[in-house]
Amino acid sequence: MHSHATETLKKGEKIVIVGNPNVGKSVIFGLLTGRYATVSNYPGTTVTITGGSCNLGGNSFPVIDTPGINTLIPMSEDEVVTRDILLNESIKLVVQVLDSKNLSRGLPITIQLAEMGLPFILVLNMWDEANSRGINIDVKRLASAMGTFIIPTIAVEKKGLKELRDALSEKKYPSILINYGSVIEEGIKEIENILPESNISRRAIALMLLAGDESLKSWLKRLINYPDITRIESVRREVQEKFFEPVGYLINQIRSKRCDKIIADTVVKNRIERNAITIHLGNWAMHPVWGIPVLLVVLILLYEFVGVLGAQTLSELLEDGLFGGYINPYITMWADSFIQDSFFRDLFVGEYGIITMALTYSIAIILPIVGTFFIAFGILEDSGYLPRLAIMVHKIFKSMGLSGKAVLPMVLGLGCDTMATLTARIMETRRERIIVTLLLALGVPCSAQLGVILGMLGGVSFIVTILWAGIITLILFLVGLLASKLIKGDTSDFVFDIPPLRVPVLSNIIIKTLSRINWYLKEAVPLFIVGTLILFTLDKIGVLKTIEVIASPLVVNFLGLPQKATDAFLIGFLRRDYGAAGLYALSEAGLLNPNQILVSLVTITLFVPCVANLLVMIKERGSKTTIAIVAFIFPFAFIVGGVINFVLNIFGIKL
Amino acid sequence: MDYHRSKEEIFEEDRIEEMLELLWMAIEEGGATIDKITKRSEDPQAAYLLKDMESAGLISLNSGRITFRETGEKRAGEIIRRHRIAERLLSEVFEVEEKEIEEHACELEHSHVLGQSVVNSICTFLGHPPTCPHGRPIPKGDCCRKFSLEVKPLVGSLTDLQVGEEVKIVFISTKYHARLDRLSSLGIIPGNIIKLHQKQPTYVIRIGETELALDSDLAKDIFVKKTS
Numbered sequence: 001m002h003s004h005a006t007e008t009l010k011k012g013e014k015i016v017i018v019g020n021p022n023v024g025k026s027v028i029f030g031l032l033t034g035r036y037a038t039v040s041n042y043p044g045t046t047v048t049i050t051g052g053s054c055n056l057g058g059n060s061f062p063v064i065d066t067p068g069i070n071t072l073i074p075m076s077e078d079e080v081v082t083r084d085i086l087l088n089e090s091i092k093l094v095v096q097v098l099d100s101k102n103l104s105r106g107l108p109i110t111i112q113l114a115e116m117g118l119p120f121i122l123v124l125n126m127w128d129e130a131n132s133r134g135i136n137i138d139v140k141r142l143a144s145a146m147g148t149f150i151i152p153t154i155a156v157e158k159k160g161l162k163e164l165r166d167a168l169s170e171k172k173y174p175s176i177l178i179n180y181g182s183v184i185e186e187g188i189k190e191i192e193n194i195l196p197e198s199n200i201s202r203r204a205i206a207l208m209l210l211a212g213d214e215s216l217k218s219w220l221k222r223l224i225n226y227p228d229i230t231r232i233e234s235v236r237r238e239v240q241e242k243f244f245e246p247v248g249y250l251i252n253q254i255r256s257k258r259c260d261k262i263i264a265d266t267v268v269k270n271r272i273e274r275n276a277i278t279i280h281l282g283n284w285a286m287h288p289v290w291g292i293p294v295l296l297v298v299l300i301l302l303y304e305f306v307g308v309l310g311a312q313t314l315s316e317l318l319e320d321g322l323f324g325g326y327i328n329p330y331i332t333m334w335a336d337s338f339i340q341d342s343f344f345r346d347l348f349v350g351e352y353g354i355i356t357m358a359l360t361y362s363i364a365i366i367l368p369i370v371g372t373f374f375i376a377f378g379i380l381e382d383s384g385y386l387p388r389l390a391i392m393v394h395k396i397f398k399s400m401g402l403s404g405k406a407v408l409p410m411v412l413g414l415g416c417d418t419m420a421t422l423t424a425r426i427m428e429t430r431r432e433r434i435i436v437t438l439l440l441a442l443g444v445p446c447s448a449q450l451g452v453i454l455g456m457l458g459g460v461s462f463i464v465t466i467l468w469a470g471i472i473t474l475i476l477f478l479v480g481l482l483a484s485k486l487i488k489g490d491t492s493d494f495v496f497d498i499p500p501l502r503v504p505v506l507s508n509i510i511i512k513t514l515s516r517i518n519w520y521l522k523e524a525v526p527l528f529i530v531g532t533l534i535l536f537t538l539d540k541i542g543v544l545k546t547i548e549v550i551a552s553p554l555v556v557n558f559l560g561l562p563q564k565a566t567d568a569f570l571i572g573f574l575r576r577d578y579g580a581a582g583l584y585a586l587s588e589a590g591l592l593n594p595n596q597i598l599v600s601l602v603t604i605t606l607f608v609p610c611v612a613n614l615l616v617m618i619k620e621r622g623s624k625t626t627i628a629i630v631a632f633i634f635p636f637a638f639i640v641g642g643v644i645n646f647v648l649n650i651f652g653i654k655l
Numbered sequence: 656m657d658y659h660r661s662k663e664e665i666f667e668e669d670r671i672e673e674m675l676e677l678l679w680m681a682i683e684e685g686g687a688t689i690d691k692i693t694k695r696s697e698d699p700q701a702a703y704l705l706k707d708m709e710s711a712g713l714i715s716l717n718s719g720r721i722t723f724r725e726t727g728e729k730r731a732g733e734i735i736r737r738h739r740i741a742e743r744l745l746s747e748v749f750e751v752e753e754k755e756i757e758e759h760a761c762e763l764e765h766s767h768v769l770g771q772s773v774v775n776s777i778c779t780f781l782g783h784p785p786t787c788p789h790g791r792p793i794p795k796g797d798c799c800r801k802f803s804l805e806v807k808p809l810v811g812s813l814t815d816l817q818v819g820e821e822v823k824i825v826f827i828s829t830k831y832h833a834r835l836d837r838l839s840s841l842g843i844i845p846g847n848i849i850k851l852h853q854k855q856p857t858y859v860i861r862i863g864e865t866e867l868a869l870d871s872d873l874a875k876d877i878f879v880k881k882t883s
Contacts, residue, residue: 071840075833101864105842133864212832241685245790246832252839257846286868288855391868394857404857404870428833493834494870495841498859 013092014062015054015168016085018113020106021068022499023099024125026050027155029065032165036515037065040381047078047425049085056169064089067425070105072112072204073213073248076492077425077433080215086116086200087219093171094120095164100130100137100152103267107259108252110146111178117201119171121149123164128154129500134270142266147175156505180254184210184247187239191232196223210236211248282501285388295392298385302376303454310372311455319364328356343540352539358532361581362525369451370520374513377415377447381512382504386411387496394494400477401484403427403492406436413444416516417609420444421616431489437621438483438629441608442636443476448524448577449609453601456584460594464655471602475640523612528578531571538570554638559603560645561596562586568604575610594655595648603641608633671713672765673697674704675731676738678714678721683791687721732794733771738764739787740778746788747781747810747825747880756788771796782810782878785828809881813851813858813874821850822879829876838877841867848882 015032017025026037026046033052050065066085067078074080086094094113098106103124113120124130124137143150149167153160179185191206198205208216209232220229240247284290332349339345349356380386389411394404405427413420417440424436445453457465538544548555548566555566564586572579583600586592592600608614608630617626648655677696681687693701705721708714713727723731741763745751751759763769775798778784783799786792810825824845827835842862843849852859852866858874860867 071836073836073840075837099864104863105865108840135864211836238685243790244786244792246835248832249835249839250790252836253844256839256842256844283852286856286859287853291856387868391857391859394868394870398870404868493837493873494857494868495837495873496868497841498866498868500866 014064014089015093015095016064016066016089016091017095017097018066018082018086018109019068019097020070020099020102020109021497023068023097023102023106024155025068025097026065028095028097028123028125028153028164029063031155031158031161032168033063036511038512038515040386047081047422049081054168056165061168069109071252072109072116073208073211074215076428083215084219086113086118087198090199091118093168094118095123095168096120097123097125100124100127101133101135103137103263104256104259107262108255110174111176111255111258112204112207114146114174114176115178115201115207116204117173118199119173121151121164121167121172122146123160124150124152125155127152127160128157132272133274134272136268136270138266138268142262145176145262145266148172156508178254178258180207180251183239183242184251187235190235194224194228194232198223207251210239211251212236212240212246213248278501278503282384282388282498285385285501286391286498291388291392295389298380303458305376306369306373306451307454307458310369311451312458314368314372315365315455318368319360323360323364328360331355346540347536350536352532352536354529354532357535358525358528361578361585362528365455365581365584366448366452366524366577367517367520369455370448371513371517373447373451374415374516375509378509378512378516379504381415382502382508384499384501387498388501390496391498396477397480398494400480401491402432402435402480404494405492405496406432408496409436410439410444413440413446414450415447417441417444417446418613418616421613421620424620428492429490431484431487432492434487434621434625435480435483437617437625438632439476439480441613441617441629442479442633443472443606445472445605446577446609448520448575449580449605452577452580452584453605456580456587456597456601459587460597461655464594464598467598467655468601468605471598471640471644472605475606524575524577524610527575527611531574531578534574535567535571558642558645559599559638560649561600562591564591565596565600568600569607572604572607576604576607577610579604579607595645595653598655599641599645599648602644603637606633606637606640669765670698670704671708672730672734674701674708675713675727676734676764678723678727679731679735681721682723688719689716689721690719692721734764736778736794736796737769737774739791739793740774740781740784741769742787742789743781743784743793744777753788780809782808782812782825784810784826784878786826810878811880813849813860813877813879814854814871816851816879818851818853821848821882823848823882824877825880826878827876828878834873834876838873841865843867843877849879 017029019025029035029037029050029052032054035050035052037046037050046065046067048067052063052065053060054063064085066082069079069082072083072086074083085091096106096110096113098110110122124139130137137152139150139152149170149172151160151164151167153164155161180188187210188203188206191209192202195202195205205216220232236247243250281294285294328349335345335349339348346353348354351357386408390404390407393407397404397406408426409420409423412423420440421437424433424440427433427436453468457468535544538547544567547570548563551566551569552563555561555569556563559565565583568579568582568586571582580601583592583597583604587597614626614630617629621629647653674692674696677692678687681691681695689702689705692705698704705714705716708727709716712724713730715722715724738760741760742756745756745759746753775796778796779798784793813822816822824843824847826845827838827843829835842865847862850861852861854871858869858871860869
């Protein structure tokens, strides 16, 4: 088709998938490797790299999925990840995924890839959406303008996959080249002479440096000496002095103009009046007035599905029916007759038994709740509602002194705080990453906890539900406000893509839910067993009673809870949803009145989510920050609980 | 403006103004030396002209380097301002081809052509642009400092628009470099057409098939002109 250098892809060479946010990189990755990477309809789902391997003609090739980028000059941590892969890994083929209806966003990246001298092919994904919008792309012409293979695909329907696999076996070096004008070009030449050999071309690195890319500094320091770095800096300054506007901005403009020209030559757009219901719904969901009823409907449906169906109907079925009616009595009976030793019998079926406590809590109480929540959350993710929710609550975050961008990780925290803490990488400043991490750890209940809490509250009263939600929201707001005043630094600009509202694909919801349940079973359940074992051991060696007595001034007097609640808080240190499940069991046994339910739930909600979350916090924010956050959270949680108890008592409020 | 001056006087005036303009640009690029200026100038008597200007108190010559004195700098700034405002006017309002803009702007830059108050009106009309179409800064006038809105501006901030309007981005006026980089990587670049979808709770704009949410702080930095 073209006259450019092509060579066959050799065995074992890495294939990297890159592209703008939310164009379907992870879907393509899943199709090529058979491995599931979380797929959603909002930008920033992938914040770390995922690896897999792809089988082509009997040979296996490593494939890497990367976080979405709008430019290869990174501005936030997730973007650094992608650029660094291109810079440091030995890459043999880059697969750039583009949104067919949005070529003007993707092609500037294509130009940057071409400048890097990497072989790549272009995948025009969401081909159907482009067609339905009247956008016709002349693939052949575009291919010859860029000098590489171009594969149209509809990834979610697996269309174009075979063509893509065929194209992967060949390496193709694109031909497109841009002239940035004499001043910048001379700067490029001067810097090129100083730069070391690397995986990507000197020209591309020189352009990044001219554009003022700070994130390259540490890479440069490893490879060249200090005087050379200073020389590069002075070349950059000289070039910048010749322009009033930042060089990076000028470079972006030149690239964008070139892309517009390519698009004008290869794309025909017919105006099609589109009137799909999803468009209207999408607009209503972020409308200043209609957005509120839409939000309420979403919340009510969520409550009905998770709080009623999951937490009450299914949970009861499993807990009272399966575990209470069959498993526990049967196993207890079996244990009574076969295990003579009471120690080992209690280990499995005692008060703190692995089966009667750990598995009953995790499988019977929490699993149906997280299961239904994962389904509901998956639908919300894939529909594209979450970014619209971010728009609706942006003002609240702004009044806290945070960018509305912080909304996304916070909403994702409702699914899993651990993953959401990783997503904090999309924030551009350290200050905001710390605040988001703090708020996630402090008060955003994850799916498991939210489900248990909803299940518990569903049985009590609407007022308590509202009070709990109101108190937690207020605390998040106040702590956020205070933190943003105390922690100095900048605020990220609030600007992000709004994906179109889409009807979720059933198969993706199923796969996503299953993979999350799988994660829950593998990661959370063992932790439940560990927690139970700790309680069991403490109980057996008689320390548990002592702890309950020692904690009694705090738990009984200060919080006004029964002594048994101490157990729930103890295991709450491991996972707060487990602690919540302990409270749920207490409340089911009729040991908690509505006042106590409110106090205990607020306290446990404010705990650090789980051990996994703690580890991610250390990894992402460093141990110093994490220790500070944890040292704040636990005392704070108890103080808030105590204050609520005090207020309820002093006013004689009976909920 | 003085209509009673002779042709020769106006010619002399123009020569000085051309030289002041050249000096301003050279200084903007890092510095003016007599060597550089005499080489660049189209004036055959450039070296003598510089001497004359020194004795007129417009500039100082110091071991080959040229610097402005106060009056010279003020006059040069006015010339540059006229030139660059004229460029904006020609490119934004009349959509003159880029090749021709320079030629016309050079004629309009002289004080006997465009008076101070006319320049200020045009500047206001254009929304007090910070740069010329080539990205070089326009020296501020009295009108920019007052940010007067007596003339209804043609170019205004995105925040001044009504929902549903379709506009062309003319320039982005921000003091944060990172913000420019961020916006341009999302397709918010002069020349692109955008449609304002909503202003509350955040701004939502449409560029091509992309919908972008942005905060009012950013929206007010984006200057646009209505498309006809």
